[in-house]
Amino acid sequence: MEADLLRAYYFSAGQNYTAFKNKKDKGDAASPAAGGGSPVESPAVAPKERATKKIESPAAEPAIAASPANAAPAAAAPAPTPAPSSKTKAAPAAAPAPAAVVTKSAPVGSAVSAAKRKDAPTSAPGIDAASKEYIQFLKQQQDLHKCHNKLEELITSFESHRHEEQRDLSKVRSQAADLLREMEEGTGWNLKSKYTVENIIKDAGLQLHGEQLYSSDAEPQYFEIVQQAANLQKLKQDHHEKEQYGPHKVSVNNGMRRLERVEKELKNSQVDATELARVPDTLLIQLEHVFTSPTIQTLLESHEESMEHLLFKLEQAKEDREEALEDGEMQLAEKHYYSIVEHYEELQATVLEKLNIAGNTLKETAVFDKVRGNYQDKAAEEVRKIKAHKERLKNLCEDDTRKLFSLRERIEDVEKQMVLKMAEDCRKSDAMLQQNTERLNRCWAKIEECETELAMLEKDRHKEVKKRIDDKEKDEQRRMEFDRFCTVCDKHIAHLDLTIKNCESLIHVANLVGEFVQGGFGGLAKDFQSKTKNLSEVQLHLHKEHLAMFRGLFLALGELTHKKEKKIEEVDKQIQTSHINQELCADTLNPNAKKFSDVKKELLHVRDDLEQDVRCLKEQASSALEKFVISEQALKAADVEFIHPVVEHEDMTLATRAKMVEFKAIAIGHVDSVPIRNEIEHLKRQIQVTQQHVTSINNNAVPHELVSLPGIKPGNTTTTAN
Numbered sequence: 037m038e039a040d041l042l043r044a045y046y047f048s049a050g051q052n053y054t055a056f057k058n059k060k061d062k063g064d065a066a067s068p069a070a071g072g073g074s075p076v077e078s079p080a081v082a083p084k085e086r087a088t089k090k091i092e093s094p095a096a097e098p099a100i101a102a103s104p105a106n107a108a109p110a111a112a113a114p115a116p117t118p119a120p121s122s123k124t125k126a127a128p129a130a131a132p133a134p135a136a137v138v139t140k141s142a143p144v145g146s147a148v149s150a151a152k153r154k155d156a157p158t159s160a161p162g163i164d165a166a167s168k169e170y171i172q173f174l175k176q177q178q179d180l181h182k183c184h185n186k187l188e189e190l191i192t193s194f195e196s197h198r199h200e201e202q203r204d205l206s207k208v209r210s211q212a213a214d215l216l217r218e219m220e221e222g223t224g225w226n227l228k229s230k231y232t233v234e235n236i237i238k239d240a241g242l243q244l245h246g247e248q249l250y251s252s253d254a255e256p257q258y259f260e261i262v263q264q265a266a267n268l269q270k271l272k273q274d275h276h277e278k279e280q281y282g283p284h285k286v287s288v289n290n291g292m293r294r295l296e297r298v299e300k301e302l303k304n305s306q307v308d309a310t311e312l313a314r315v316p317d318t319l320l321i322q323l324e325h326v327f328t329s330p331t332i333q334t335l336l337e338s339h340e341e342s343m344e345h346l347l348f349k350l351e352q353a354k355e356d357r358e359e360a361l362e363d364g365e366m367q368l369a370e371k372h373y374y375s376i377v378e379h380y381e382e383l384q385a386t387v388l389e390k391l392n393i394a395g396n397t398l399k400e401t402a403v404f405d406k407v408r409g410n411y412q413d414k415a416a417e418e419v420r421k422i423k424a425h426k427e428r429l430k431n432l433c434e435d436d437t438r439k440l441f442s443l444r445e446r447i448e449d450v451e452k453q454m455v456l457k458m459a460e461d462c463r464k465s466d467a468m469l470q471q472n473t474e475r476l477n478r479c480w481a482k483i484e485e486c487e488t489e490l491a492m493l494e495k496d497r498h499k500e501v502k503k504r505i506d507d508k509e510k511d512e513q514r515r516m517e518f519d520r521f522c523t524v525c526d527k528h529i530a531h532l533d534l535t536i537k538n539c540e541s542l543i544h545v546a547n548l549v550g551e552f553v554q555g556g557f558g559g560l561a562k563d564f565q566s567k568t569k570n571l572s573e574v575q576l577h578l579h580k581e582h583l584a585m586f587r588g589l590f591l592a593l594g595e596l597t598h599k600k601e602k603k604i605e606e607v608d609k610q611i612q613t614s615h616i617n618q619e620l621c622a623d624t625l626n627p628n629a630k631k632f633s634d635v636k637k638e639l640l641h642v643r644d645d646l647e648q649d650v651r652c653l654k655e656q657a658s659s660a661l662e663k664f665v666i667s668e669q670a671l672k673a674a675d676v677e678f679i680h681p682v683v684e685h686e687d688m689t690l691a692t693r694a695k696m697v698e699f700k701a702i703a704i705g706h707v708d709s710v711p712i713r714n715e716i717e718h719l720k721r722q723i724q725v726t727q728q729h730v731t732s733i734n735n736n737a738v739p740h741e742l743v744s745l746p747g748i749k750p751g752n753t754t755t756t757a758n
Contacts, residue, residue, distance in 0.1 A: 167224055167225050167226035169222050169223065169224050169225050169226075170225035170226070170227065170512075172222060173219055173222055173225065173508075173509075173512075176215050176218065176219045176222075177219070177505050179215055180212060180215055180216070180219075180501055180505065183208055183211060183212040183215070184212075184494075184498045184501070186208055187205065187208060187209070187494050187498075188491075188494065190204060190205050190208070191487070191490055191491045191494055192491075202480065209473075209476075212501070213469075216501065216504060219505070219508060220462075220504070220508055222512075223512060223515065225512050225513075225516060226516065227512075227513055227516050229516060229517055229520035229521075230517070231517060231520045231521045231524050232524065233245075233246050233524060233527075233528055236440070236443070236521075236524055236525065236528060239443060240436075240439045240440050240442075240443040241439055242436040242439055242440065243432050243435065243436060244429075244432050244433060244436055244532075244535075246528075246531065248429070249433070249531045249532065249534070249535040250306045250307075250531070250534050250535045250538040251306065251531065251534070252306070252530070252531075252534055254306040255306070256302045256303060256304075256305050256306055256307055256308070256309070257307070257308040257309055257310055258298075258299055258302035258303070258307075258309045258313075260309065260310050260313030260314070261295060261298050261299055261302060261309050261312070261313045262299055263313070264295060264313055264316055264317075264320070265292060265295040265296065265299065267320055268288060268291055268292055268295065268316075268320065269292060271288065271320065271323060271324060271327065272288050272292070274327070275327035275328075278327060279331055280326055280327050280329065280331065281327055283559060283562065283563045283566065284323060284326070284327075284556075284559050284560070284563065286559070287555050287556045287558075287559035288323070288556075290552065290555055291316075291552045291555070291556060294548045294549070294551065294552040295549075295552065297548055298545045298548050298549060301541050301544060301545050301548075302541070302545060304541070305537070305538045305541040305542070306534070306538050307538050307541055307542045307545070309542070309545065311418075311422065312419075312422055312542070312545065312546060312549055314418075315415050315418050315419060315549055315550075315553055316415070316549065316552065316553050316556070318411035318414070318415060319411070319415065319553055319556045319557060319560075322404065322407070322408055322411065322560055323556065323560070325404065326404075326560065326563060332393075332394060332397055332567075332570065332571055332574050335393050335397065336390050336393060336394070336574070339386050339389060339390045339393075342386050343383060343386050343387075343581075346379055346382050346383050346386065347383070349379055350376060350379040350380070350383070350588070353372050353375040353376045353379060354372075354376060356368075356372045356375075357369050357372035357373060357376065360372055370596070370599075373592065373595075373596040373599075374596075376588075376592045377589060377592050377593055377596070377653075377656065380585055380586075380588050380589030380592060380660075381589060381656070381660070383585040383588075383589075384582065384585045384586060384589060384660060384663060384664075387578055387581050387582040387585055388582065388663060388666075390578045390581075391575065391578045391579065391582065391666070391667070394571055394574050394575040394578055395575065397571055398568065398571040398572070398575065401564055401567050401568055401571065402568070404564065405561070405564040405565075405568070408557060408560050408561065408564065409561075411557070412553075412554070412557035412560075412561075415550075415553045415554075415557070416550070416553075416554065419546055419549065419550035419553065422542070422546045423543055423546045423547070423550075426539040426542045426543050426546070427539070427543065429535065429539050430535075430536055430539035430540065430543075433532045433535045433536045433539070434536065436532055437529060437532045437533075437536075440525060440528065440529060440532070441529075443525075444521075444522075444525050447518070447521060451514075451518050454511075454514055458507070458511050461507060465500060465503075465504055465507075468500055469497070469500065472493060472496070472497050472500075475493060476490075476493060479493070575670070576670065576671075576674050576676070579666075579667040579670045579671050579674075579676075580671070580676070582664065582667040583664075583667055583671065583678060583681075586660055586661075586663075586664045586667070586681060587681040587684065589660050590657055590660060590661070590681040590682070590684075590685060591681060591684060591685055591688060593653050593654075593656055593657040593660070594657065594685040594688065594689070595688065596653055597650055597653045597654060597657070598689060598692065600646055600649055600650045600653065601650060603646055604643055604646045604647065604650070607639055607642055607643045607646065608643065610635075610639050611636055611639045611640060611643065614632045614633075614635045614636040614639060615632075615636055617632040618632035618633050618636060661682075664681075668680075687723065687726050690723060691723045694723060
């Protein structure tokens with residue numbers, strides 16, 4: 037039942053199978069016996085009545101195009117139309133033109149009326165234009181009608197000239213048989229077909245339209261990929277000798293190889309890779325920034341040179357100070373003390389600048405690492421979207437291919453059934469014509485009694501010829517529809533296969549680009565982690581340098597302050613002595629009182645200057661201590677163990693006091709006393725243990741290149757008893 041309904045649909049001019057099926061079901065429910073067929077002329081119509089219906093000669097008609105209303109699907113391959121023989125063509129011309137021309141069948145009439153619409157715009161020749169073979173079929177159909185008219189005239193006048201027309205009757209029947217045979221052998225009419233891509237998509241339930249598929253005429257768009265490869269090559273050429281290029285050498289080389297593979301893949305496809313080519317933009321921008329950014333060693337190079345120069349000057353000043361102390365040049369030694377303090381202050385300022393540079397570089401690296409993470413996530417999302425879109429398109433193409441093959445199998449089954457039916461109808465028709473010929477031969481024997489029967493036989497023959505003409509037209513239409521269906525299916529399947537291939541190519545290309553981008557961003561992440569670690573180590577190294585510089589500066593300031601304070605105590609004693617002498621002289625009116633008064637005034641001025649120097653030294657030490665807070669906190673956070681220079685200064689003060697106690701004991705002659713000697717020895721041992729502990733801890737906290745710097749040692753001082 038389904039096959040019969042499908043066959044009836046393809047014989048119709050319908051465009052929607054569902055609507056045709058619903059309409060057919062309603063028609064069967066209303067009238068089960070309802071059905072369509074070719075209109076057959078009633079045999080009761082007299083030849084004279086038919087002769088009154090005139091039609092134009094085919095020679096006077098223009099080329100006739102196939103009417104869209106009579107177009108029906110075809111399902112068999114067309115066969116070439118053999119050229120009619122000269123004998124067949126000459127037969128209609130030899131017969132005298134009839135006075136009246138009979139009417140034509142309904143399909144021919146519709147075709148002729150369609151051709152006579154002179155006001156209608158003529159369509160350009162294409163797949164829907166009728167071929168020359170179809171025009172030849174129409175002419176042959178008209179020639180058959182002429183033969184039928186001629187036969188009727190012969191039968192009508194059979195009584196008057198039966199013998200002389202018998203030969204003509206046989207000749208005309210032979211011509212009619214030849215024309216029928218030539219007409220049935222003709223094919224390739226190229227009639228208008230309803231099979232287009234849109235109709236097949238609708239009938240097969242396909243999901244994709246033609247504009248969504250790749251076309252073999254489309255050119256691949258991969259210029260942006262080539263440009264990205266050129267940009268990556270330029271980055272390599274411009275920065276391959278730089279230190280920053282080393283960590284990314286493997287990523288850049290892999291990226292160039294992958295982009296070459298991408299370009300080769302895209303050349304053999306129809307893919308537009310413009311969107312995919314924009315994915316590595318952020319990676320190339322960050323790589324260029326990394327290659328052009330200066331390293332921390334480059335930024336600190338000038339400061340390192342300044343520190344080396346200052347350390348050399350500091351060593352020289354310390355040597356000069358020790359030499360002045362050995363020679364007893366206290367004023368020169370004091371001058372060198374101030375020089376050492378100035379050098380330490382310059383070293384501290386340089387270390388602070390290096391710390392500032394390292395901190396800024398670390399912050400900038402952290403910012404670019406965060407931007408790198410955002411760019412990496414965005415690039416991965418773009419690649420995922422491209423792959424997901426092409427995977428979805430590929431799956432839809434595969435589903436459409438399966439549906440289209442299923443529809444084609446059903447249509448081919450219907451076509452096979454129609455070919456068998458047409459062959460069976462032809463065999464029945466041949467048998468009927470053969471029977472007609474045999475009966476005609478018998479009629480010649482009893483022609484006188486069967487003139488009426490002869491006329492009826494001719495009518496039956498003419499009806500069968502008309503049926504054969506209609507069947508031929510429907511069969512040719514069906515064949516043409518089948519050929520058109522196969523052509524459209526093959527073309528659409530080719531587009532589907534091409535789209536699947538291009539989707540696979542683009543997915544493969546997207547995987548390559550994604551691997552390149554992820555590898556590049558992974559290299560950037562490792563580089564940023566390495567830079568962060570390196571910068572942290574450099575920053576810690578600079579804090580250790582700051583500790584060494586601050587230690588030297590604070591100890592130098594402490595030692596100088598201690599000496600100034602001791603000198604102030606000595607000046608105070610001298611002032612007291614001068615005041616006592618002045619009072620004693622004044623009590624006896626001794627003129628030397630003036631001398632002691634002048635000495636006391638001069639000593640007061642000296643004490644004021646010394647106090648001013650002590651205040652300045654303490655302010656410098658306080659300022660240096662405030663600047664050291666940053667490094668102190670950083671060293672504690674890094675778990676670096678060190679002895680604070682303030683504690684060292686206290687230990688150094690304690691050592692100086694012990695030395696002074698020993699010197700005083702020697703001066704007053706009590707050094708041989710057992711309690712004093714034991715106390716001095718115990719104090720020395722305690723100071724020695726403390727100094728060894730401080731030295732071991734500071735050697736671990738101070739950078740290796742600064743460990744060899746000589747510490748500030750207290751000078752050899754002598755005391756004078758007044």
